[in-house]
Amino acid sequence: MEVFYAGLFGVAAILAAVLEYGNRAGRNAPGNSTREFTIFRNNYLLVYSLMMAGDWLQGPYVYALYQYYGFERGDIGKLFIAGFGSSMVFGTIVGSLADKHGRKRAALTYCICYGVGCFTKHFNNFWVLAAGRVLCGIATSLLFSAFESWLVAEHFKRGYAADWLGNTFSQAVFLGNGLMAIMSGLVAHTLVETVAWGPVAPFDAAAVVLAVGGVIIATSWSENYGDASGDSSAVEGFKKAGALIWREPKIALLGAMQSLFEGSMYTFVFLWTPALSPQGERIPHGMIFACFMVSSMVGSAVAGKLLANNSKFKVERYMQLVFGLSACCLFVPVLYHQTSTKDVAPGAEEAGGITFDGKVQLVAFCLFEVLVGIFWPSMMTMRSAYVPEEMRSTIINFFRIPLNLFVCVVLYNVSAIGLGLTFSMSAMLMVAATVSCWHFYQLTVVVPLLKAQRQRQRQPPLAAHPSPQQPTLAAHRQSVAAVGLAQAVPAAAAAVELQQRALAAAADGSVAVVVRSPRGSGEKGSHTPRRQGGPGTRLAFS
Numbered sequence: 191m192e193v194f195y196a197g198l199f200g201v202a203a204i205l206a207a208v209l210e211y212g213n214r215a216g217r218n219a220p221g222n223s224t225r226e227f228t229i230f231r232n233n234y235l236l237v238y239s240l241m242m243a244g245d246w247l248q249g250p251y252v253y254a255l256y257q258y259y260g261f262e263r264g265d266i267g268k269l270f271i272a273g274f275g276s277s278m279v280f281g282t283i284v285g286s287l288a289d290k291h292g293r294k295r296a297a298l299t300y301c302i303c304y305g306v307g308c309f310t311k312h313f314n315n316f317w318v319l320a321a322g323r324v325l326c327g328i329a330t331s332l333l334f335s336a337f338e339s340w341l342v343a344e345h346f347k348r349g350y351a352a353d354w355l356g357n358t359f360s361q362a363v364f365l366g367n368g369l370m371a372i373m374s375g376l377v378a379h380t381l382v383e384t385v386a387w388g389p390v391a392p393f394d395a396a397a398v399v400l401a402v403g404g405v406i407i408a409t410s411w412s413e414n415y416g417d418a419s420g421d422s423s424a425v426e427g428f429k430k431a432g433a434l435i436w437r438e439p440k441i442a443l444l445g446a447m448q449s450l451f452e453g454s455m456y457t458f459v460f461l462w463t464p465a466l467s468p469q470g471e472r473i474p475h476g477m478i479f480a481c482f483m484v485s486s487m488v489g490s491a492v493a494g495k496l497l498a499n500n501s502k503f504k505v506e507r508y509m510q511l512v513f514g515l516s517a518c519c520l521f522v523p524v525l526y527h528q529t530s531t532k533d534v535a536p537g538a539e540e541a542g543g544i545t546f547d548g549k550v551q552l553v554a555f556c557l558f559e560v561l562v563g564i565f566w567p568s569m570m571t572m573r574s575a576y577v578p579e580e581m582r583s584t585i586i587n588f589f590r591i592p593l594n595l596f597v598c599v600v601l602y603n604v605s606a607i608g609l610g611l612t613f614s615m616s617a618m619l620m621v622a623a624t625v626s627c628w629h630f631y632q633l634t635v636v637v638p639l640l641k642a643q644r645q646r647q648r649q650p651p652l653a654a655h656p657s658p659q660q661p662t663l664a665a666h667r668q669s670v671a672a673v674g675l676a677q678a679v680p681a682a683a684a685a686v687e688l689q690q691r692a693l694a695a696a697a698d699g700s701v702a703v704v705v706r707s708p709r710g711s712g713e714k715g716s717h718t719p720r721r722q723g724g725p726g727t728r729l730a731f732s
Contacts (some may be wrong), residue, residue: 195477202484209491213498227350233410234341237297239404241333242366244304244344244704246374247396250479251382255389256424259314271598273330278594280324281331286427288336289416294407295344296336303329308393308400311435321338323570327636340580342574345415355574356497356505359567359621360490363458368487372480379476390564390661416580431584438574443630444588448569450623451513451594454520454616455562457600462555464546465523465609473544478552485556489563497571505568505629512568513627516578517543517620519558520613523551526611534590564681576634 256266288296305327310322345355378392385391435442468472526547544552572684577585596619600612 192474192477194544194693195474195481198552199477199481199484202481202556206368206484206491209488213491214358219396226348229611230344230348231354232348232362233406234358235272237361237403237406237411238337238362238369239365239704240406241297241337241397243374244372244396244400244403245330245333246371247392247399248308250375250378250476251389251392255311256319257680258389259319260299261316261638265316267493267601269323270322271601272320273327274598274601276324276327277331278327278591278598282433282587282591284328285331285335285587286431286536288332288339288583289414289581290427292413292415293336293340294411294413296332296583297411298404298408299399300332300336301407301671303332305397305400305404306554308397311390311393326448326535326674330504331590334590338570338573338586339369339416339582340414343416343579344412346579348416348546353500353560354573356500356571356646357494359570360494360497363486363490363563363566368483368490368563371483371486375476375479375483385436391441414580416584427581427584431581431588434578435585435588438632440630441585443626443633444572444576445585445622446626447509447513447630449591449592449596450619450626451565451569452590453596454516454623455514455618457616458520458555458558460601460604461523461609461612465527465551466544466555466614468499468527468609471544471548472631481552482559483558485559486563489560489565490567491563493564493567504631505571506627506634508626509565509568509572510627510631512564513620513624514560516561516565517624519561519619521617524610524617526551527613544684592696620679707731 253266256269261269263651285298285516307322307325307329310318310325313319315431341358345358346352377395381391381395382389404524435445462478463475464475466478496508497505573586600607600615605611
């Protein structure tokens with residue numbers, strides 16, 4: 191069975207390496223980027239990777255630590271609900287303050303909250319651990335709003351091209367959500383199993399990583415704000431953000447897509463283990479987690495290629511396919527868990543390895559992780575384009591309220607609902623996200639194109655309304671005729687006067703005059719006298 195996991199991991203790793211290698215040729219110098227931009231981008235990628243490493247180091251051992259302390263499943267569920275509920279309530283408030291009081295301060299607050307939350311893991315006390323979960327919930331809201339808001343504001347403040355943002359986002363997801371996740375899992379496993387420092391060791395390592403990242407932020411980042419005006423309170427900021435979401439369908443649809451997708455994604459995080467081992471089959475959680483993360487790296491590399499050719503691959507368009515395929519992937523477990531209501535069946539400790547049904551689901555889950563890898567940088571790019579700068583953090587945290595509420599409800603009722611029904615709801619949420627993305631594409635791409643086309647059709651032809659700088663051909667001919675007439679009249683008058691003098695001289699008999707008509711004309715007279723030599727001079731007019 192291990193060959194199956196190794197093969198799955200190997201295929202995904204090769205794909206990720208090939209795609210990322212192809213991206214790096216253009217990623218080192220996107221367009222005509224400058225050395226300053228490269229330094230700026232690498233600084234953000236380093237900080238973001240450290241922040242994500244601090245998060246990933248804790249992830250695999252949160253549940254295990256609570257079990258180690260002897261808590262029942264019900265109490266563990268309450269602790270998880272405390273984290274998501276805190277992110278929904280307190281995290282939304284604290285995250286929105288980043289727009290008013292500074293995104294750099296919010297990033298440092300993330301480091302402090304998560305660091306203190308890690309410290310609480312040393313205490314085998316429910317209420318201390320619950321307080322730690324509250325702090326970690328606040329930190330999670332800051333992680334997914336403050337850092338992105340700081341990057342977007344600083345990027346444009348320094349005058350960098352908007353097209354370069356997608357490049358930074360895709361690489362941040364590749365490193366932070368992919369590579370750091372795998373490395374953090376290996377480090378955490380080494381600390382717990384190899385070094386045998388106990389299940390608290392990964393949390394101590396996370397605190398150290400967060401402290402290093404905090405020092406880099408404090409010494410190298412400049413502060414930027416959204417709405418820095420001092421005449422509005424936090425409540426007023428919430429009202430403005432809510433009114434804007436209500437008034438702007440584009441922003442509302444963007445929030446719907448984020449909430450629907452992430453709600454399904456976080457539900458999947460809690461359900462993939464019982465889905466792959468419904469009878470308690472022995473599965474290598476670490477290897478499967480690595481397969482998921484390297485699949486996410488494949489998706490972020492694909493997103494890097496798509497975002498680099500945004501004129502050809504509109505993010506608003508291809509995300510419809512991403513949401514639709516995600517619905518298909520999450521529907522696969524429904525076929526195998528239509529009657530399952532328990533996460534682990536009796537006799538789990540005696541069960542064998544993963545079944546064929548489990549393999550099919552695992553492949554579907556890896557494909558879903560590829561789509562997750564595409565989702566993150568693509569959603570970040572769309573938010574940078576459509577969410578107003580002055581309320582960016584506030585609106586992003588507003589988007590997280592429905593998804594946190596949905597996850598809390600699922601966690602509270604997962605045993606009663608059952609795997610099949612839960613995955614069915616997640617798939618339907620993805621269908622709703624697909625419909626929302628279609629409407630979003632119509633509003634942001636199709637409708638503006640149709641308006642521009644109608645405006646061009648209403649415009650009359652250019653020749654019907656000549657501008658002063660572009661005269662018509664008739665006006666040009668009239669101008670030329672007027673100039674020629676003005677030049678011809680004085681010349682004709684001079685010729686007539688000269689002819690009269692010549693006729694007067696001929697009357698004296700001293701000059702012979704010959705008057706010729708112009709060649710090819712029936713008119714008499716001449717305009718140019720020519721003197722011909724010899725005695726008895728004559729003046730000839732031709």
